[in-house]
Amino acid sequence: MKTIVNSGVIVQAYNNNIVSIRMDGKEKILFSRGIGFGKKFGDKIKEGTEVEKIFVIEDQDNLRNFKQVVEKVDEDFLTMCERIIILISEELNEELDERIHIGLTDHLYYAIKRIKNNEIIDNPFLMEIKVLYQREYILAKKAAKILNNEMDIMIPDDEIGMIALHIHSARNSGNLSNTIKNAYLINMIIEYVEKKLKIKIDKNSLDYARFATHVRFAIRRMLVDSPVKNDFIREIKCKYRLSYSISKDVSKILEKRLEKNVSEDEIAYLAMHIERFRVSTIKNN
Incomplete structure (x- = not known):
C-alpha cells in the first residue's frame, strides 16, 4: 500500500x-x-x-488515449487490467512506461473479442519471444491465468506472446514497434541462415537460444554504438570460412535494417554461433 x-x-x-x-x-x-x-x-x-x-501519466496524448480506453471497456475489465499491471510492476520491481495502461488494456480488450469469435491470431515470433523475453513471457502467462480465472477464457500461446511484447515494451520506454521489429529481424536472420546452410534450426535448442540472445544484444550494442572486442577474428575467418561468409551476409541485413555499421568483431561472434548450427546439423545427420 x-x-x-x-x-x-x-x-x-x-x-x-x-x-x-x-x-x-x-x-x-x-x-x-x-x-x-x-x-x-x-x-x-x-x-x-x-x-x-x-x-x-504525464504525456497529455497518453492521458487522452487512456480516457478513451476507459470509456470503451467496462469497470470490472478495467479494474482487472490495472491489477494485472500492478502485478507486473511489483514482480519486476520496476515502474513501467505509462503507455502500458493504454496499450495492454486495449490489446487485452480486443484479444478477448478475437478469442470469443474464434479469430485466433498467428504469432510468427512466438519462439523468439519465449527465448528473448523469458521473464516477460512468464508474467504474460500469469496475466493469462488471471483472465482465465476471472473471465473463464483460455488465452492461447500466440496471444500470451503478444502480451509479453507489451510488457517488454513497457520496460523499455514503451516502444512496442521497436520490440516487434527486433523479433522480426531475428526471425529473418534465422531463416536466412537456414537457407544458406540448407538446414532447419530447432528453435527449442540451446544453440538457437544462444544465437537469438546474442543477436538481440548485438542489435542493442549497434544502436548505442557500444562495440564488442573479439581477439580471434583471424582464426574464425580461417577455420569457419562458410560460417564467416554467411555471417557477413547477416551483417548486411543488420546494417540495412538498423542503418548502423557492423564491426568485424561482431561478425566473427555471429560466425561462431552459425558454425554451431552447421556442426550440430552434421552430427545429427
Whole structure:
C-alpha cells in the first residue's frame, strides 16, 4: 500500500476503484478498492489516504488515449487490467512506461473479442519471444491465468506472446514497434541462415537460444554504438570460412535494417554461433 502525501482534487472517477486526481501540479491515477465510490469532480482525496497504486501519466496524448480506453471497456475489465499491471510492476520491481495502461488494456480488450469469435491470431515470433523475453513471457502467462480465472477464457500461446511484447515494451520506454521489429529481424536472420546452410534450426535448442540472445544484444550494442572486442577474428575467418561468409551476409541485413555499421568483431561472434548450427546439423545427420 502507498500513502497519499498531499491532498488532491478529483478530476474524474472512472469507477469505484480508479480515480484521476490533480495533485502536486500533476494528474495522477489512483487505484484502490472503493476509492471512487460516490466520488465526483472536485471532491478531495485527503493526505494520508492509503491506496494500492499511484500512476502518473504525464504525456497529455497518453492521458487522452487512456480516457478513451476507459470509456470503451467496462469497470470490472478495467479494474482487472490495472491489477494485472500492478502485478507486473511489483514482480519486476520496476515502474513501467505509462503507455502500458493504454496499450495492454486495449490489446487485452480486443484479444478477448478475437478469442470469443474464434479469430485466433498467428504469432510468427512466438519462439523468439519465449527465448528473448523469458521473464516477460512468464508474467504474460500469469496475466493469462488471471483472465482465465476471472473471465473463464483460455488465452492461447500466440496471444500470451503478444502480451509479453507489451510488457517488454513497457520496460523499455514503451516502444512496442521497436520490440516487434527486433523479433522480426531475428526471425529473418534465422531463416536466412537456414537457407544458406540448407538446414532447419530447432528453435527449442540451446544453440538457437544462444544465437537469438546474442543477436538481440548485438542489435542493442549497434544502436548505442557500444562495440564488442573479439581477439580471434583471424582464426574464425580461417577455420569457419562458410560460417564467416554467411555471417557477413547477416551483417548486411543488420546494417540495412538498423542503418548502423557492423564491426568485424561482431561478425566473427555471429560466425561462431552459425558454425554451431552447421556442426550440430552434421552430427545429427
